[in-house]
Amino acid sequence: MLVGAAALLLGGGGLAVVATTALAGNSQPEAGSGHQHMVNAAYTISCPDVGERLRTVPHSAQLPVSKGLSSLDRQVHDAYHKMMGGSGSNVLSGLKAQRQKTINMMVTAIAKNAKRPSYLLKMSGCTMKPITEGAGTGGNDSTKSVKDGWYQGQTQTQTGQTQDQTQGQDPNQNGSQQPSQDPNQNGGQQQGQQGGPSPDDFVDITTVQPNADAPPFAAPKGGNATTGTFTTECGRNEDGHFNSDNVIVTPGVSNGAHHTHDYVGNKATDAFSDDNKLAASDTTCNNGDQSTHYWPVLRKLDGAAEQKPGAAQDANVGTTLTPATVTLKFRGSQAGQVTAMPRFLRIITGDAKAFTNGTKNANASWSCTGFEDRQLKDKYPLCPQGSQVVRTFAFQNCWDGQNIDSGNHRDHVAFSDQNGNCPNGFKAIPQLTQRITYDVPQGDSFAVDSFPEQLHKPVTDHGDFINVMPDDLMSKAVDCINNGQECT
Structure with a gap:
């Protein structure tokens, strides 16, 4: 030992x-x-x-x-x-x-x-x-x-x-x-899977009681709810778009994330992408949506060590797992109609440093297919044979009506309350959910990439989004949601 x-x-x-x-x-x-x-x-x-x-x-x-x-x-x-x-x-x-x-x-x-x-x-x-x-x-x-x-x-x-x-x-x-x-x-x-995860970070999903019977894991409901959806299909990162940058938090700095991000949508996204570069980029989405979606990769803990930033050089070791499915869906509000997101709106959901920062901004959600009425925030799920691991990121659904970003990248957006009401001065916008599934090895043999000090804890999981939808496509999405339609 x-x-x-x-x-x-x-x-x-x-x-x-x-x-x-x-x-x-x-x-x-x-x-x-x-x-x-x-x-x-x-x-x-x-x-x-x-x-x-x-x-x-x-x-x-x-x-x-x-x-x-x-x-x-x-x-x-x-x-x-x-x-x-x-x-x-x-x-x-x-x-x-x-x-x-x-x-x-x-x-x-x-x-x-x-x-x-x-x-x-x-x-x-x-x-x-x-x-x-x-x-x-x-x-x-x-x-x-x-x-x-x-x-x-x-x-x-x-x-x-x-x-x-x-x-x-x-x-x-x-x-x-x-x-x-x-x-x-x-x-x-130094190049190993430092400090995590531990066996205590995993739980058998079949032992978890149902706990997710309300939005964002259930459709908005009630007399004023807008019940439509808009789904954009952008693939599973088959092109292998990875980097350890974070264009929202540390633009202009390579390896600003200290962990590897998995991208779908906009093909140009890296630390040096400004709005003009994003707007001119090709996309993996089939409806012309140029938005950027990214999240930390999930790794199989098999000891593989790729010697580069964001991987073994930052204590992220193991083979990167390709998602089995990626679903990007926008939903409405329990309180009424939603308004269009501005182009280039940036949203971070969750906190990559929640293990040390505390859970104020944490928004991780882990589950298994067939058990998604049971959501975990600070445990990885152990899924039954044939069931896939599911990560779900439910983004903030209120916007201050003025800013596409803020100094700490959080203050310009917020979550509604349980009835769908936004804070004073904020407007309801379509709520994005990123749902990613994986075929993982049986047992406690996988982990999310993280900042090294976060010990690969599941509570640190997070998602990032930059809205680069053309205005006419965003208008279509809003109309579908407000009119109760299901559109792609």
Whole structure:
């Protein structure tokens, strides 16, 4: 049994120092030899999430801000290596100085054409604190019902583990918190399936009680509901469009996601795609829809290691699984008619860092074919023989009526309440659901790509969408939905 220390990079927000144990008596997995799980006991360098606090980012500041967020990631990564080398408490003070410089650069860039976000300057300090199993979910039941506010309760107070980001232990105490392993032991682990998933991340779907009898997993209903649908068929990424960019969050920065994305629709999407490039692109959709749809790949944990960014170089190991089916469907509202989405509207649903950020923005949904009235948010499903794994992303269905994006990429859209009512000032728009199915090996032998520090937890699953529908096609979709028709 091999014990090692793995550095897990927290993008813009922290770094998990994870002691990992290889199970089944194997010190290193070989490609094709089966799968491996890691058990984590962990400490983390916890830093305030600068990206989440961004509000107004003028176009002129977009690239400096993207580069700044990427630099914050790298600084925390480097701080870990110094700490494992025995630098102790000096690491946090050095990290704070680096973050101050980077955040000040971002603030200065924003202030040239917008109000100076001075509050960001208070986010440079980091602390060291433990990560407990399931910290990202706050102990919530993994089978919590839609009606309990999981999908449509996005305005709830964030869970405690993110509220105390700046209330960790005294940084001077962190020397006693370091894992006791020889830092040289981690070399053999760096390209492995670091820290996850664990067997506890899986549950037999047949043991889960039905919990999804309301939208978005059931059609809108009621006297005012708009019951039509519009489905766009864009294939299963047969063309092999993959990259580890994130054009919404870190435009202009390669490998901004630190995990691999699976794309359908717009063929030009990468970190450097602006609206003009997207509008001029070919598409895999059969109705001329040029929209961009992407999500993290799902991998078979067979030990295969592709040495490139977003894959083994970012602790994402295993063979990429091609979806069996991809369904992209727009639905109406329980409260009444929907209005057209603006072209180039950007929406992120879920939180790629929910394991460390908490579940405020989490929106993962896992199930099995034949059991989709049972949805899991922080567990992977173990499906019966012949049943496929299902990932469903139900996107925000309210828009502020003005902006196609926002500084933190969330504030311009929202979820309706259980009755379909949008927050004040927001309009109902068609609700996109991305439904992806997979044929996976039997057992707990698959995992979603993630930021390294997120330990491949299912709660971190997320979907991304840029609406590039031509206006006439969007009008058709809205008419179909509002008139109760089923259209493609």
